[in-house]
């Protein structure tokens with residue numbers, strides 16, 4: 001019986017592979033992160049990312065198949081991220097998946113990474129209730145959308161410039177906190193107090209976001225006051241980001257009256273954000289759907305679960321890397 005999907009994610013700097021069943025259970029997952037490769041550059045260096053994926057991908061697939069005790073004959077499909085992401089990184093995943101598909105005689109589905117994040121909430125346990133408002137907060141994206149079911153998205157707004165995760169990473173670099181920036185800022189913020197008044201860009205306007213002004217204002221403050229406490233600056237920055245994210249989520253909840261609020265993407269690992277959204281959903285009497293922290297950042301399991309949706313719907317997009325693939329395209 002072919003009852004598993006091999007999910008492959010290589011859109012940015014994590015080579016992640018998982019074996020996922022249709023009910024969202026994860027038989028095995030391995031993620032090889034590239035932090036050490038990129039640390040010296042202070043950000044992801046695309047060409048090195050592709051090379052690192054190339055080195056890691058086959059052993060990681062082998063590892064996961066062995067651990068799950070799954071053979072190619074047990075696979076219903078291979079699902080691989082086709083975009084958005086870095087073109088070279090996407091190419092490694094896509095070409096590997098196609099080669100395996102030909103060798104094993106298993107169909108391969110190109111998956112939208114953003115849909116993968118959306119499905120991360122239902123890994124290991126069905127959590128989503130529709131209609132829902134979803135907020136995706138990651139290193140590559142910041143957006144809010146309305147979902148009447150897993151396939152019907154209405155984009156409400158996205159960012160005009162930086163994503164929220166990107167600003168966490170850039171501010172972490174300015175403060176000498178290193179990579180990955182998100183968890184380092186969170187930890188520093190917990191020790192600090194949000195005493196510095198930073199801007200809340202576009203907080204009171206619609207659903208669009210803009211985080212580059214906030215980041216520049218942190219840079220200006222550090223330049224003028226190099227003695228500033230790293231912990232207080234982190235706490236003030238986190239408070240400003242959360243204020244904006246929570247205000248937009250609340251606006252969408254009031255307008256769309258959903259059954260649940262879904263928060264996904266790497267920044268959904270932030271304990272401060274999780275607490276803030278928990279309070280918001282309690283106040284409005286709706287449920288909060290969060291992926292367990294381990295499924296918030298990029299992983300092959302979310303791509304595997306999304307693949308089951310594509311199989312069910314009979315949707316099989318092309319396997320050409322799409323660096324700018326939008327949420328609305330499968």
Ligand code: KG4
Nearest residue numbers: 138139140165182183266267269270297298
């Ligand atoms: O979803 P993700 O793994 O990759 C993209 O698709 O972009 O998100 C990565 C982002 C990074 O910017 C990272 O700093 C942020 O998620 N992140 C966090 C935390 N863990 C990761 N941000 C805030 N708090 C965290 N604990």
Ligand code: ZN
Nearest residue numbers: 113117138298
């Ligand atoms: Zn992602």
